[in-house]
Amino acid sequence: MSETTRHRTPVYRATDHIVAPPGADAYTRPAFSLSNRAARLVWGIVWLLLYRTSPRPFHAWRSLLLRLFGAKLGTKCHFYPGSKVWAPWNLHCADQVTTADGVEIYNPALIECGSHVIFSQGSYICGATHDYNDPAFPLLAYRMSFGAYAWICARACVAPGVQVSEGSVLGLASVATRDLEPWTVYAGVPAKAVKQRERFLHGGDAA
Template structure:
């Protein structure tokens, strides 16, 4: 089944804004203004903050509308395109260089990790439409999932609980829970051993700890 975009610029931006469709903005003036203020905040207050100041950066993200659970670790070199579309459970990590491009809501489960220089891409363009409008997709990343360094997740792809996307891999399809994926495009290479989570009985077995 085809992915369903949650935002189509053609439905929100009037054709009267520019005769050449490629010169039309992808977002409303209000969104662009919010982005300008957030970019200034990121440059002056977020990016320059000391690495251990996770609570400070969480406060800044919340000030711009992010929903952040306790103990989230967003490092100063991480980038969030739209904090108001960021929804995090507890102890979500975004390392230096990680980029979260989220024109539509992105949800992150407990203990989810985005490693260095990983790119989560929440939008593309409709190249079959002459106006080339931007299409944005809601996406979710399950609890204990891990997007490894320099890996990329394509628009509209969801990452299941405990799934791992390996170093520099590219996810173009949904990742099944507790699967380990590698390659470009990424394919499943093995099953990940499930750890015993705090709210689960020991009978489920033992396994690896959450990567850090």
């Protein structure tokens, strides 16, 4: 478990759900149930054959495929064919969320996105880590949220359990290891606040 997530509470701990056979190597046992792995196998095949190969303008088609696997998406979401969602059933998005080519959303636990959230090319959202101080090395998954109009720029990474507030910007190739404050621009590794972003939402506008 990394220092940045030590204070956070995981919503899923593998050792609470998967019991290793006596004498089994904890590092090689599965972290998820057989049904979970089967669902991801089917989704992986659908992603490879129907999602990844679809023409770039077919956003409605890819949204449909995600919804068929349990994703909850608002209107006019743009998921580009080179983007990956690890578990669609753990993704809830409001209207007009965009994930560019090369984006990977690793979401063993629920990830929620407000309206107009943008994940630019090659950005990586990491929803889980491991407790390296436990001999069983269990996977720990964290619920995460991205506020309306947040922007994760190209090649940027968000660490497990980090909460991204409304209007936050994570700059090019930066790594967020702590929660991002509203309407603030962050840059660097680890990311630090560098300036304020002008607020253009007021009151309930984000809804």
